[in-house]
Amino acid sequence: MTDHARRLDAHYDALARARGEPLLRRLRDAFRAAGRDPECLDPDATAGIDQLHQGGRAASRALARRGAIAAGQRVLDVGCGTGGASRLLADEFGAEALGVDITPAFVDVAEWLSRATGLADRTRFLCADAARLPLPSASVEVIWCQHALMNMPEPTRALAEWHRLLVxxxxxxxxxxxxxxxxxxxxxxVPWARSAATSHLVSGRALEALLDAAGFAVSSLTDVTEAALAWRRKQGRRAAAPRETANAAAPLPGPALIFGDDFAVMGRNLGDNLADDRVRILEGAWVRR
Structure with missing residues (x-):
């Protein structure tokens, strides 16, 4: 494992290191506590732990529509996390999805959730560095990436690899x-970093220049910061709302079971960073030249 991979693993799988309990076991136990069979789940039950990006499933659907994802298309989901976008693309759009993530615990969870939701035959997962993928050239028709480039210290190398993989x-x-x-x-x-060591943000203008230099022509591009901020605030209000009754069943697993007790702070900080224009969210499509 490279130093970069170790730093990301320490961030995204921090609870396993702190508590000695693997993420997979922790999430399975949480579903049982919520009265759900961890081997038979539906997308609504898993949404809290498999869409680890701003906007949740709605943002994934919007990106899929922008990119005209169609049945049978081969999609590489880079930085797939626990595999939510891969499953959504397979289930709702008929794509053949391969998810790639550098964090081993995420890949373990992604494989389990695909089995539990009946999508194991339509999604596959691979633990690898997105800039060094053991896949043949011109082997996919779409590369999909939600909130992963900001964790990559060598975006030029990653984009060159993606250009190689696309038809x-x-x-x-x-x-x-x-x-x-x-x-x-x-x-x-913030959700992608506890320190500057794992945050590698570039400006929107710099990202556009990197993409152009890597051989990608922009097809459409929209700044969706305001929508992302509204969603973040809604999630914050929902998290702060009291449980209805003391005897209610345990809630379905959410991102705090992945990121830890400081997830609420991460969410507030992300909202502040969006509101203060320290970060923005872009949604766009590019074509390989």
């Missing part, structure tokens, strides 16, 4: 966190 005319779809115009330091921690 000519293939599409790159991004829903990405970028640096805003406010030069103030980020309020930390």
């Amino acid at each position: 000519p005319g293939g599409r790159l779809l991004l829903h990405e966190v970028v640096a805003g115009d406010n030069p103030a330091p980020l309020a930390l921690p």
Whole structure:
């Protein structure tokens, strides 16, 4: 494991290190506590732990529509986390999805959730560095990436690898966190970083230049920061709402079971960073030249 991979693993699988309990076991136990069979789940039950990006499933659906994802298309989901976007693309759009993530615990969970939701035959997962993938050239028609480039210290190398993997005319779809115009330091921690060591934000203009240099022509691009901020605030209000009754069943698993007790702070800081223009969210599609 490279130093980069170790730093990301320490961030995204921090609870396993602190408590000595693997993420997979922790989530399975939480579903049982909520009265759910961890071997038979549906997308609504898993939404709290498999869409670890701003906007949740709605953002994934919007990106899929922007990219005209169609049945049978081969999609590489880069930085797939626990596999939610891969499953959504397979289930709702008929794609053949391969998810890739550098964090081993996420890949373990992604494989389990695909089995539990009946999508194991339509999704596959691989633990690997997105800049060094053991896949043949021109093997996918779409590369999909939601909130992963900001964790990559060598974006030029990653984009070159993605260009290699796409067929000519293939599409790159991004829903990405970028640096805003406010030069103030980020309020930390945020969901992708507890320190600057794992945060590698570039500005939107810099990202566009990197993509152009890597051989990608922009097809459409929208700044969706305001929608992301509204969603973040809604999630914050929902998390702060009291449980209805003391005797209610345990809630379905949410991101705090992955990130830890400081997830609430991460969410507030992300909202502050969005509101202060320290970060922005872009959604766009590019075509491989």
